[in-house]
Amino acid sequence: MNSNSNSQSGFTLIELMIVIALIGILASIAAVSYQTQVRQTHVMTIYQEMNFFRLPYQTLINEGAGVTGFSPSGLNMPDQTKYCQFAVTTAAKSGITTNAVTCTIQNLAYVQGETLSLDHAADGTWQCRASTGISKKYLPQACQ
Template identity: 60%
Template sequence: MLLTENQSPNSQTGFTLIEVIIIIAIVGILASIVIASYQNNIRKTQVSIIYQDINHFRMPYQILVNEGAGPTGFSPNGLNLNEKTKNCQYSVLAPNTNATTLDAVKCQIQNLNYLTNQTISLDLAADGTWHCRASSGIPAAYLPLACQ
């Protein structure tokens, strides 16, 4: 081993135990922040997918309204859509004439343990506009802007 002018033959280089412990603590804190952020983003994405899926009901529903279909046509099968997806059990109600139809299309969320017994609904207003409504147990941070 070659010695420089400022080193003594007995000097050691490297990290002390305290320095290693501090580095491990900092890495642990950063890892916990990253994991929490990742889980939050996963939940936002799952709720956004549910919102996108429920929006597939709008056009077929509106077509049935325009054609004057009876109440029996207003079901997921009557709209030629699935009653159930990985995260939703859908229900569809016939429109109220000249009034807002609450829960015209409703998704009962399933298979997401952090959203047990929660729903996302599309309400059809009397003027033909659609409004998203989420149950109070879904944190606003997870909801798309249209549902807040």
């Protein structure tokens, strides 16, 4: 058996270029999704850090603490963490205490200087609020 045709197997250059392009597209989609997940985790961490203030804040209200008690140190809480600079507002006698606990975000370039706040109502409920510079896609459900 003698064959005059040369049989070659493998991929053409076009096929390889298409595969590489598809891999590039998938990698860019994965990178964007990963970045969004990381940012959501950062903001969720901030929200969880703020929630640690709820119990000591309510305890001070129940004990009738004076104006000087309403500060991070008065609540035996840190003034700042890796991502937050905290501020605490004295509880209003009646109604809602706006910005009862506020975190001014630091060390996160995409939300630097933005705030996440907890408002305290007279009935003991809490409401989370975010400044307009924080994209809703990064916020926990309780803050949207």
